[in-house]
Amino acid sequence: MTTSAARELVLVGDDATVDLGRRIGRALAPDRGGVVALSGNLGVGKTTFVKGLAEGLGVAEARDVVSPTFTRVIEFEGPVRLVHVDAYRMKGPGDVIELGLDEALAGAAVVALEWPEIVEGALPADRLTIAIGHVSEGRRSVRVEAGGPESVAWFARVDWPEAVA
Ligand SMILES: Nc1ncnc2c1ncn2[C@@H]1O[C@H](COP(=O)(O)OP(=O)(O)OP(=O)(O)O)[C@@H](O)[C@H]1O
Numbered sequence: 026m027t028t029s030a031a032r033e034l035v036l037v038g039d040d041a042t043v044d045l046g047r048r049i050g051r052a053l054a055p056d057r058g059g060v061v062a063l064s065g066n067l068g069v070g071k072t073t074f075v076k077g078l079a080e081g082l083g084v085a086e087a088r089d090v091v092s093p094t095f096t097r098v099i100e101f102e103g104p105v106r107l108v109h110v111d112a113y114r115m116k117g118p119g120d121v122i123e124l125g126l127d128e129a130l131a132g133a134a135v136v137a138l139e140w141p142e143i144v145e146g147a148l149p150a151d152r153l154t155i156a157i158g159h160v161s162e163g164r165r166s167v168r169v170e171a172g173g174p175e176s177v178a179w180f181a182r183v184d185w186p187e188a189v190a
């Protein structure tokens with residue numbers, strides 16, 4: 026069985042970042058959860074991606090998705106529960122357990138988590154990792170990686186955007 030997959034993309038403008046999130050959200054199979062780890066520097070577009078993800082999952086409009094910087098966790102109810110986590114101010118994996126996120130991470134919800142490096146030990150290997158890089162003011166590079174069978178199946182269902190020259 027294939028247990029990993031990866032793809033690299035260039036995103037021009039924040040709409041392209043929202044669009045990628047939307048495509049990945051739409052590709053989640055019914056009655057499934059999953060973990061999306063969003064890595065990349067401050068202000069690179071992690072929350073922007075979650076705006077699209079929420080729309081693709083059918084749980085919120087893009088404008089209703091704001092950064093969980095201060096609250097650390099924002100949840101959306103819908104066809105599937107979306108748990109948006111910002112680990113920036115966390116100390117380590119223990120904070121994730123303390124917040125009661127282990128059940129969601131075990132598959133009961135979609136967990137979109139910014140700053141995965143900080144809580145790495147609490148995250149499953151079978152997840153999508155979206156690594157966003159700053160290319161220029163209006164351009165981002167993205168590597169999407171699936172690390173296990175469930176996330177590979179999710180990855181394989183994605184209708185990917187056209188490549189940018
Ligand atoms: N592909 C893109 N091209 C140009 N700008 C983009 C792109 N994607 C997102 N942006 C812009 O970059 C900024 C990213 O802000 P966002 O809050 O999403 O970043 P973040 O990675 O979540 O930051 P933080 O680490 O503070 O949580 C926004 O101004 C957004 O419009």
Ligand SMILES: [Mg+2]
Nearest residue numbers: 071072092139
């Ligand atoms: Mg953010």
